[in-house]
Amino acid sequence: VIGDPSADFTQWYAGSYARILRAVTLAVGDAGLAEEATAEAFARALVHSRTVRATRRPDAWVYRVALNEVRSRFRRNRLERRWIARQQAGHQAPPPEPETALWQAVAQLPPRARTAIALRYIADLPEAEVASAMGITRGATAATLHKARARLTELLTAAGLDERTTS
Amino acid sequence: MIDDDLLHGLAVARTTVEPRPMSDIIRRARQMRARRRARWAGTAVVALALLGTTTVPVLTNREPVVVTPMTAEQKDCGNYETVDVSLARNPDLAFLPPPGMAPGTTQRPPTASRLVSPCPMPTAPGNWYSAAPDGTVTKRLTVRGPGYPAPDTSTTAGPQPETVDLGGRSGLIEDQVPDGEGASGASGWVWWVEDDGSTWRAEGQGMSRLELLSAVRSLTVAGGRLDTSRLPSGLTDVLPAYTGPTRGSGDVQVDFGFSRGVHSQVPLGSRMGRHLLVTQTRDSSWQAQVGARPVSVNGAVAWIAVQGEADYRQVSLKWQLAPGVVGSFIGDVSITQAVRLAETTAKISLDDPRLQPLP
Numbered sequence: 442v443i444g445d446p447s448a449d450f451t452q453w454y455a456g457s458y459a460r461i462l463r464a465v466t467l468a469v470g471d472a473g474l475a476e477e478a479t480a481e482a483f484a485r486a487l488v489h490s491r492t493v494r495a496t497r498r499p500d501a502w503v504y505r506v507a508l509n510e511v512r513s514r515f516r517r518n519r520l521e522r523r524w525i526a527r528q529q530a531g532h533q534a535p536p537p538e539p540e541t542a543l544w545q546a547v548a549q550l551p552p553r554a555r556t557a558i559a560l561r562y563i564a565d566l567p568e569a570e571v572a573s574a575m576g577i578t579r580g581a582t583a584a585t586l587h588k589a590r591a592r593l594t595e596l597l598t599a600a601g602l603d604e605r606t607t608s
Numbered sequence: 609m610i611d612d613d614l615l616h617g618l619a620v621a622r623t624t625v626e627p628r629p630m631s632d633i634i635r636r637a638r639q640m641r642a643r644r645r646a647r648w649a650g651t652a653v654v655a656l657a658l659l660g661t662t663t664v665p666v667l668t669n670r671e672p673v674v675v676t677p678m679t680a681e682q683k684d685c686g687n688y689e690t691v692d693v694s695l696a697r698n699p700d701l702a703f704l705p706p707p708g709m710a711p712g713t714t715q716r717p718p719t720a721s722r723l724v725s726p727c728p729m730p731t732a733p734g735n736w737y738s739a740a741p742d743g744t745v746t747k748r749l750t751v752r753g754p755g756y757p758a759p760d761t762s763t764t765a766g767p768q769p770e771t772v773d774l775g776g777r778s779g780l781i782e783d784q785v786p787d788g789e790g791a792s793g794a795s796g797w798v799w800w801v802e803d804d805g806s807t808w809r810a811e812g813q814g815m816s817r818l819e820l821l822s823a824v825r826s827l828t829v830a831g832g833r834l835d836t837s838r839l840p841s842g843l844t845d846v847l848p849a850y851t852g853p854t855r856g857s858g859d860v861q862v863d864f865g866f867s868r869g870v871h872s873q874v875p876l877g878s879r880m881g882r883h884l885l886v887t888q889t890r891d892s893s894w895q896a897q898v899g900a901r902p903v904s905v906n907g908a909v910a911w912i913a914v915q916g917e918a919d920y921r922q923v924s925l926k927w928q929l930a931p932g933v934v935g936s937f938i939g940d941v942s943i944t945q946a947v948r949l950a951e952t953t954a955k956i957s958l959d960d961p962r963l964q965p966l967p
Contacts, residue, residue: 454633458628459621464619467618480628480636484633488640488641543615562615565619590609591609594610
């Protein structure tokens with residue numbers, strides 16, 4: 442029976458939850474769905490703790506599972522229903538993060554570009570891990586990130602934030 | 609070009625987020641374990657029957673089942689995942705309502721995905737149900753086989769499947785009743801092996817353990833085929849046999865989201881999208897799910913379910929778009945709107961501008 446998780450797991454969970462949730466939120470574009478997907482991914486990590494422990498980057502494993510949960514329509518719908526049930530049961534959602542101009546600009550990107558930015562810069566994954574988590578090639582990841590940065594520059598410049606935000 | 613340091617600033621949070629309680633994660637992990645075992649819990653029965661053994665071990669936490677070595681394929685049966693596929697390679701699934709009919713604009717490009725598992729899911733030749741006077745389905749029995757894949761009993765955590773007598777046959781049962789719910793919310797699975805070695809699994813919804821076992825005991829398999837001419841015990845209606853085309857996997861689905869800009873704002877911050885799923889099917893099991901009731905879509909039987917109330921209300925409608933193709937609409941609309949959308953959804957060409965990616 443799954444009993445108390447190891448101290449390592451608990452420590453890892455406590456230390457990485459907020460960052461992972463933040464990246465998944467930006468990638469998914471919905472705070473509630475992201476919270477459910479993140480929790481689901483950590484629960485899977487607990488089930489497969491031996492496998493996860495053996496990976497070089499357990500965080501990357503969680504990102505891949507969380508994004509896969511959202512990508513599947515069936516599982517996504519299940520997460521949405523669970524989130525609503527949780528609200529009805531009195532769950533207090535985390536306070537919304539004040540959205541900076543940069544955050545808002547990233548949120549305007551297409552889903553794939555948004556996900557790549559979130560994994561590269563919030564999750565701090567190297568490009569190879571971003572590619573693995575997104576299920577695309579490394580070349581496609583580099584191209585996606587390049588286009589995303591170019592588009593962000595345009596968006597921020599248009600918003601009059603070029604001097605502070607671009608180089 | 610925007611610099612990397614600035615982008616790394618996205619990681620800097622301005623509010624403190626407390627992780628969800630560890631107890632929630634543990635509880636969910638236990639549920640996953642139980643479901644995983646429930647899905648594959650027939651290994652012992654299947655393996656022993658194939659070996660001609662008549663004894664089926666009683667599975668308890670103290671007596672781990674003796675697992676017969678599985679084939680490489682069987683070992684990975686639970687290791688399924690969803691992968692993106694090209695809609696261009698699945699043009700039979702390109703359906704949309706006409707412009708203006710969708711609740712909002714179809715601004716999000718479709719995504720096509722395939723559920724990939726090393727063990728193909730057998731079709732479901734047996735689909736029976738019972739309904740309340742208003743037509744709402746209250747009990748449901750689905751039987752899949754022959755060839756339901758052997759399960760993995762290597763995991764010994766969580767509730768164990770129990771050996772049951774199925775009237776001369778032995779089987780395993782695993783069932784669960786969610787907290788606070790009676791038989792109406794119950795789910796149960798029974799695995800068994802016929803004398804001819806064929807392997808089957810029955811899934812009961814809205815049925816107590818006794819009802820499920822009684823129904824399974826009344827099933828007849830002859831010559832490797834399930835007899836669908838008779839109603840199982842306790843069920844009153846049968847779904848017509850599937851007669852459409854048989855495709856390879858039967859599990860490609862296309863999600864046409866209507867969500868960008870038309871999310872309904874549900875209190876407390878959750879946003880529910882509106883989505884049209886188009887899915888391949890190889891049997892009738894998509895129909896008559898517990899909680900759904902029949903409605904007419906262009907004169908054909910479709911199935912609609914309403915979940916939640918007031919602000920949380922969500923309508924789910926499933927109907928046949930073409931032979932072997934099922935449409936599912938999910939969204940916070942009225943029943944009339946959902947039916948109207950279904951009736952006007954039609955095949956489109958792959959160069960339809962609504963299918964193009966966003967700029």
